[in-house]
Amino acid sequence: MAEKILEPSNFDLLKKLIEKPDTTFSEAIQIAELGTTYKRTGFHFDKRLEKQGDAISYFKKNNELSFVTDQSAKTHKLITGDNYPALLNLLVEYKGKIDVIYIDPPYGKDSMGEFAETNYENAITRDNLLSMLYPRLYLAKQLLSDSGVIFCSIDDRNQAYIKCLFDEVFGESNFVANLIWKCKSGGANDSRFFAIDHEYVLVYARNTNNFVLQLDKEAEVSTSYNLEDEKGRKYALDRLDKQSLGWLESLDFPIIAPDGKIYKVEHKNPTNKIARWRWGKETVKERYNELVFKDGYVYTKNYQKEGAIPRSLLITDRFGRTRTGKTDFSDLFGASIFNNPKPYKLIKYLIQIASNNNTIILDFFAGSGTTGQAVLELNKEDNGNRQFILVTNNEKTDTTPNGIAIDVTSKRLKRVMTGKCYDGASDFEWAKKNKPLGGNLLVMDIAEVSNFEAVKGKTPFDVIDETLYGKEKSKTIKEKVEWVCDNFEGTQKRLEE
16 A cells, blocks of 8 residues: 555455455455555466355364373364365464464475476476465464464475565565575585575564564573673673664763763764664663663673574574484384475474464474474473464375375374374384373364255254364354354355366
8 A cells, every 4th residue: 555556445445355254255365366466576376266165164073083181181183184174164263363383385296306397397386386375374364363473384496486475465574584494414416506405484473563582492692691780690781872773863962970971972983973872861761770881881781581582594403304304203103104294393493482382383284293293392391281283184195095194194193192003002113212292182074064955964054063163062053053154154165176
């Protein structure tokens, strides 16, 4: 609107539609597209959006895969099926309640590997990748809390395109950082050009004004905190005047020390003023007792914190490598039946710096279930009470004949949470070295029911279980009908062919 792309009245209408997409979600996106034809970035791709169909998607409990270890423990969730209807269903209970989202979307067939000169020859073309992510990111944005954050792992072939997509969905002002993760070390001597040792993790907040990043408690703390106050707290001295902040007349004033000496901003070039105080007159007055006058300068006390500001370079071993992820997986399964799973240490770190210990974490490209293990490991480490919600498809392959969700994701969670697999076996390496991480698991499949089904016992009002959506059992048929009608029209979606 500020750049005259949208008129104020159109902006208000679009904002209302997009932020309340309970029943007209794809229509809201299409209207938004009409309103923003002239994009600042010139970012265009062939969109293939979801459309409304005749079937209502809903959660159906999988009793065979769900389990309870302790009635008083946290119950985590695994949803199997297409993540688009899964996200639509999650909006029923979790709209505006998810604190952290981590996704590792498919980059393309063979991860855009050595046999692909360009992405366009892959099963997942770049247009398809962007089209697939586009509506899912809009849904993810609706799920995030006002202080929430989303992390997205991506490779260097697609990073620029995916960042443009995130800018469009979340807004450039909500971009937080582009982290560089060292995923490999050594090898790749047969590379034609550079040996690519890194991937990216894009970070976007729902609203940067509300997002607070936690300190990295494992990072090395500066040794400059070499002074102590009367309470034994360590601190360093920071000069109150700065040369790099840009001169302002209101921040260039004399400060009188307790001994009567006058301190002024030091300008290295009086004809071209660039220095100023970091504090204004009112702040100096209110916090005068915190000032230290020493050696001709004014300082403030910078107290040592429990940790350090997180860095954008994730290059040490504590963040794991691709091989670490493979080791994590082989310790649980003994065989490599899943390509390049992320190390749980990386995801654990991201969750730790972006949330407190009582938050909800969502991964709607859950794959092998690494995010679930990361949450459990972090809860064990700091006695947290975080909950994970994972969504994964059940794609069948030669190595996963029953589907990824059944043969990999659910089994991984069962093993790390209970120390045993579903068949009772505990003869895997992880169980020999670790204690079970605990917790309960509710597994739900994506099911469908026709919106005009009228056979008794098979109607949407009969088959949809409201208790799976955090709602108490309906007391009357009228209450159940109203609840279904209010919440499930928007789940009648399917992918365009």
